[in-house]
Amino acid sequence: MSYQVTVIGGGPSGLMAAIAAAEQGMKTLLLDKGKKLGTKLAISGGGRCNVTNRLPEDEVIRHLPGNGKFLYSPFSVFNNYDIIEFFEELGVGLKEEDHGRMFPVSNKAKDVVNALLNRLEELNVEIRTKTPVEAIHYGQDDHQIILQSKEKISTRSVVLAVGGKAVPHTGSTGDGYAWAKKAGHTITELFPTEVPLISKDSFIQEKTLQGLSLRDVNVSVLSKKNKPLITHRMDMLFTHFGLSGPAILRCSQFVVKEFMKGHRPVTIEIDCLPDRNEHSIIDEFYKQMNEQPRKSFRNIVKGIVPERLLDYLLQHISVKSGDKAANISNHQLRDFVNDLKHFQVSIHDSQPIEKAFVTGGGVSIKEIVPNTMQSKLMNRLYFCGEILDIHGYTGGYNITAAMVTGRVAGIHAAYEAMGT
Structure with a gap:
């Protein structure tokens, strides 16, 4: 024919x-x-x-x-x-x-x-x-x-x-x-591009945050020199294997390109409060802690991020749920706010090209x-x-x-x- x-x-x-x-x-x-x-x-x-x-x-x-x-x-x-x-x-x-x-x-x-x-x-x-x-x-x-x-x-x-x-x-x-x-x-x-990312970090392996969505956060891919290569502000999701959701899919090709250069793992950094700077958050918490020293620190910061993430971050700075505001050191407060603004996840791989969009x-x-x-x-x-x-x-x-x-x-x- x-x-x-x-x-x-x-x-x-x-x-x-x-x-x-x-x-x-x-x-x-x-x-x-x-x-x-x-x-x-x-x-x-x-x-x-x-x-x-x-x-x-x-x-x-x-x-x-x-x-x-x-x-x-x-x-x-x-x-x-x-x-x-x-x-x-x-x-x-x-x-x-x-x-x-x-x-x-x-x-x-x-x-x-x-x-x-x-x-x-x-x-x-x-x-x-x-x-x-x-x-x-x-x-x-x-x-x-x-x-x-x-x-x-x-x-x-x-x-x-x-x-x-x-x-x-x-x-x-x-x-x-x-x-x-x-x-x-x-x-x-x-x-693969527009692909979910895999992490071997212990909190991912232990499924601590599995299924948790973060809304309207800044997600950045960091270079070897810890400088952002790209930042996307969208929703994201913690999964049983790593990270997914719109912001992660958009960042994924930049992670994969770093892998192709021999840079692995690649750090993803999440800013949970992209509209606020660290100083203003520290000042606000500091003021509340001084005004209500007997209140638990957890209740002072409650609502700033979803509860499961909050509990994970408090554990990270060695604060128990009943610890009073008066007993929290400046160092712990700064570490907590730093984690809110610079939550880092190590990415070890991406899903295969067959799973990519x-x-x-x-x-x-x-x-x-x-x-x-x-x-x-x-x-x-x-x-x-x-x-x-x-x-x-x-x-x-x-x-x-x-x-x-x-x-x-x-x-x-x-x-x-x-x-x-």
């Missing part, structure tokens, strides 16, 4: 690429090894599908710390506002939530997936699911795709939209890296033409989505990068297939 454009991978970038190619009137084939298309979309945003983010372009790119600046060119062709318009034209109303996140009004990810599938059908895109690709043979005029069934498919343009290695049950198992290498591409080191690393962006997504090394070969060395925080940023690069790759794969 022969096609003008063949897209391999039915995630957000592949679906957008196939739609874009078919809208240019191309005979388009979409191949996916899974049973269903859009599996990752269907589970994103807790099953509600965080389609994109409405923040201004610069802000969106800032939330893609892994080579986000590469996206300025593709964004000039198709950007996050175009994604919103695209879905509204397909009949999927979107609503804005906190931090610019856009969700379907229905709160159902399947509405997003179905709108894309209906559009593919309208455009007569041939879809083959449960169709694994075994190899790609690149040629001068046509590329040949060899299926596992040994069937050969001839195509003018190929779009690789096969994802990374994160969330493998959705089909992202890293197949595309070998096909990219065969075309001469460099794959930068792969690593997003893959860091991938096909080097230096080898991709930014405004067309075409390979600089191979004619009519295009890359889009998570196979590229581009990654961001959760919040609609990765899906935005996938859809934008998919759309641009599909349009240009079509132009080249026409021979223009």
Whole structure:
């Protein structure tokens, strides 16, 4: 069989690429090894599908710390506002939530997936699911795709939209890296991002704080020289193996990059009271202790942090629950406030890439033409989505990068297939 454009991978970038190619009137084939298309979309945003983010372009790119600046060119062709318009034209109303996140009004990810599938059908895109690709043979005029069934498919343009290695049950198992290498591409080191972190600290091992959430705290990753590399203010969670929750997921790639430099363990520092400085907290407690010397120190400081953390911190400075304020030394008070502002956890590892939400690393962006997504090394070969060395925080940023690069790759794969 022969096609003008063949897209391999039915995630957000592949679906957008196939739609874009078919809208240019191309005979388009979409191949996916899974049973269903859009599996990752269907589970994103807790099953509600965080389609994109409405923040201004610069802000969106800032939330893609892994080579986000590469996206300025593709964004000039198709950007996050175009994604919103695209879905509204397909009949999927979107609503804005906190931090610019856009969700379907229905709160159902399947509405997003179905709108894309209906559009593919309208455009007569041939879809083959449960169709694994075994190899790609690149040629001068046509590329040949060899299926596992040994069937050969001839195509003018190929779009690789096969994802990374994160969330493998959705089909992202890293197949595309070998096909990219065969075309001469460099794959930068792969690593997990947006991933929970593992600690061997005794209080984690003993599950002292397991299940405890801290709200709106500052979480920093410290360098070897104890300087903050990055700080995120969000919620976090103590788990049976270490740390998780939004602030931790955002910090995780900076921890993993330190591991890659041979720095291990890496210190995470938590500031439980980011709006207050140490002096003002010490002064306030000191005043209360002088006014109520017979009151227990625990009752004076109660409510400043959740009780389980409070009890752990008091134990840390050797204060028992009944100890009176009058018996607390200045040294103990300073240590207590220091722990509130600089609670440190040693991170020894991260969960594996398969447990990560997003893959860091991938096909080097230096080898991709930014405004067309075409390979600089191979004619009519295009890359889009998570196979590229581009990654961001959760919040609609990765899906935005996938859809934008998919759309641009599909349009240009079509132009080249026409021979223009």
